[in-house]
Structures are given as structure tokens and as C-alpha cells.
Amino acid sequence: MGRLDNKVAVITGAASGIGLATAIRFAGEGAAVVIGDLNEEGGQSAVRQCRENGGRAVFQRCDVAAEADIKALIERAVKEFGKLDILFNNAGLGGAVGTIEEITVENWDRTMAILLRAVFVGIKYAVPEMRKIGGGSIISTASVAGLSGGRGPHAYSAAKAAVINLTRSVALEVGRDRIRVNCICPGGINTPLLYNRIPGGQETTAQFLSQIQPIPRAGMPDDIANMALFLASDESEWVTGTAMVVDGGLTAGASLFNRPGAPQLAVPGGFSGPSFEK
């Protein structure tokens, strides 16, 4: 018995990275999946992988910057599989990069259109469908960059913070309809979004990412897919309005010990007393 038996899911950005891993995971747990992506070749391959994993899937080309495309994607789920239980607003990109004075207004707006407006549009069209069937689960990919500064480019960080608060705001409104709204804050995950921009590619990125958080390995798309599965399933029936951090401990805080550049402290344990005592 699968954890998503008889459920229907729409996933944006499902041709690669976190979206792809989640589509395969959902399909393996019994969900029918509508794969939305700009990348048609990757999308068709995702459909094949979902089917190989025992699930049902279809691909629909979707530019999340277009309201009509997202609306059509959700309609496709209803037409193809009869309803909508799960929406995963996941499509993303790095967006406008550079110092604050280098960022053009056009690049700022494009970033917001994909990372923030698409999430709003997805929620807007998912809610009425989910009401029809007595509830549902909406999940969005936010980021640890939405929790504090210095974890990503400016526009990206601002958009992801907005996703977290939109999640909360909508959760309050649609809770009575048993529609749950949550987001996930991934840390450094080895996806094409990252490794396509790093010289040396996936291998080098994995090596780099294994060192930046307490758990000494790079984050993998499956780590996020597992959380998405939990949030999509009935196991999280009473979870809403949350921003689930999946980051290998990256944002847990700092360490007094072994920090690059910090003085080596020799503290064997014990008690550090009043400072006037030696």
C-alpha cells in the first residue's frame, strides 16, 4: 500500500533536481503525477521514470511565468486523473545575481515572476479544485535563503522569504477547507540549478557541498522529496503553515570550535566561573 494511493499531484519544475526526485517518489507511492516543466525532453524522461517506478504520469509543458500555463496544468490534472490532491510549486532558478546596484529591474521582475508569482498563481488555481474534494496539500519550495541573509542572491532571498510568509497567510485562510499549505526550506542541494553554474559540475559541487553543514554530505534531491512526500501524505494531516527546514544543520547556528579563522579554544569541559575568579 502506497502512502499516496489514489492521490493526484501536480509538480512544477519536475524535469530535473528536486521536482524530478519528488515526481518519482510520489509515483512510487501510488500518486498519479502531472509533470510540469519548460524542459520537454527532461519532462518526457521524468514521465518514463515515474512509470518505471510503478506510477502514472503525464507531461505538460509549463512556463510558470505564465498564469495561463499554470491554470492549464491544474486543469490537465483534473481532466486526466479526475481531481487534484497535491500541488508542489517547485520550479525555480537562481534569478538575478550580482551586487544590489548591478541588478536590473527586468531581472528582478523575472525572478519574482518565477519564484513568487508562480507560487501565488499555483495556490490560486489549486484551492477551488481542492475544495471540491474536501481538502488537499499545497507544498512550495522555499529556501534557507528565505530565513536569513547571505544564503543566496538578493532577489532569490527576498522571493523565498515571501514564499514562506505567503504560505502562512494562505494556511490561515484555507485551513477550514482542510487544505494544508506548507513550504520546504532546502539547504545546499546538488541540483542542476547549482552545479550547472559551478566549474567542475556535479562532482565538484558535491565535494564543496559536503563541507558546508554539520552533516558531512551534500544534500540530495531525495532528501527534499522525502519531506515533500511527508507533507503530501495524510501523515501530516495536522501540519499547516510551516516552513520545514531540510538543510543538514546548515542554519542551526554556529560552533565555538573548529571555525575557520577562529582562535583554537582548548576547553576540555567543566564550568566557566565568575570572571573575577581565576
Place this chain on the structure above:
Amino acid sequence: MGKLDGKVAVITGGASGMGRASAILFAREGASVVVTDLNSQGGEMVVSEIAAAGGRAVFQRTDVTSEADIKAAIERAVQEYGRLDITFNNAGVAGAVGPLENIEAEDWDRTFAVLTRAPFFGIKHSIAPMRKSGGGSIISTASAAAIRGVAGLHAYSAAKAAVVNLTQSAAIALGRDRIRVNCICPGVVLTPLIYRGVPGGEKAAEQSLARMQPIARVGRPEDIAAMALFLASDDAQWITGTAMIVDGGVTTGNQRLRMDQLGTGGFSGPSFER
């Protein structure tokens, strides 16, 4: 195939509420469970229930204010089942309640002994056996009260906030050993801790507490057990240092503001335009 096949868990406060629900769920998913509690009768009943369903569990009486008791509970896991993979620091009390100026120092200290010092002991004594297992998952029950203060539960709120921060610092220190440290922040969950104070008991509390949160039902111990299972399992292999909120949305924000009262759609323009 269970999600916790071959794993060994210690759960404090396992005789009732969230601890009981987690013990039963963990065992159903293949874990061997050491159920600990002050309440021997309740603890033995949980063990019987698990055994009747074909699971493995033993009871060990434990007062979590005693470091020796917690150490012994963890040793029991190793002695009985050969290893330790999961520690769930769950035992709780509401502790010192009432107006701040009426809280006695002794009640404050007792609250912290149960809610904060015990998770410290649980983490401390789990490290060595989990290192031997090549990693592990430590989970503690914090609270939504750790995120937002609750007047009347001053000591409880402060103690639970401390659990969240201890979770983070321990996670940073233990990541390299693949020991994950997380906590759960439950909202209002229908457990004896909550309903024993409500006139009319469990049934009345289920009714009266249903509308406290956006999801219009009271939390069930099983809601928390599901999150604990997720954190205990290898599905959460890359999750550490987190405070997972399971609260039906109660900490999400102000529930009184209704968007339809702000207009029926449209745009609120510059204030000088009418």
C-alpha cells in the same frame, strides 16, 4: 517492510499521550522499543499492546529528573537489543503554572528538571552508543510554546525554548558523527497533560479545543507520532537542528483577520485617491 526495521528506540514518557502513540507506531514500523515512564502500570500496558500486535518492547521505570535513570534506560536498550538508534526525549509536565509572581523557585526548577535537563541527559548518554551504531536520531518534544510565549505557562514556555536551542547546538556538534538532533513543536494535542485540567475531560477538551487552530480539529498524539517517525527514519537522513512545527497552524499568525473583510477582490490604491 517497516520504516524502522532493525532499529532500537528509547522513548521517555511512553506510557501515555504522544510517547505512547510513538512507541506503538515505532514498533509497528519494525523498531524494538524501550518504553520508559514514571507510570509503571501505563508503561506495562503499552508494552503488552505492542507485544499483542507482534512488536518488540520492554518497559523500564524512569524518573527523567534522575540522570542515573536516563542512563539506565539507554543501557537497557543496548543490553536488551544490542544497540541504540533512536532516543525520543518526550516526557513532559505542564510544570509551574499560574501568574509569574506566584511561581515558586522550587516549581520553576522542577519544571526545568523535567523539560530541559532531561533532554540534555538523554542527548548526553545517547552519544556513545549512537557513535557505535554509526549514527542515530535524537528527537525531543519541544512545543509551540517555545516559538510564542504562553502567559500562564511561563516556565514551560522558557524550558521548551531552551530545548529548541539545545537541539540546534547539539546538532552542530554531532553532525559529523551522523547523529541527528531535532525537536517537534506540537500545538494543542489531546493528551492527559492537556485534558486532565479541562472540566469534562477528554471529550469536552476535544470539542472546545477544536477551533483553536486553522485546521478545525484538536491535535492527536498520532499527529506527533507521525512526525517523530519521519524524523527517526532514514527519510530524514539530512535533517538536523530543526524544530518541526505540528500544530494545525496555531502559530502561523493572527487567525481573526478574514481577508473577505478587507474587500472582495480588487486593489487598494494610493490613499489620496477615492
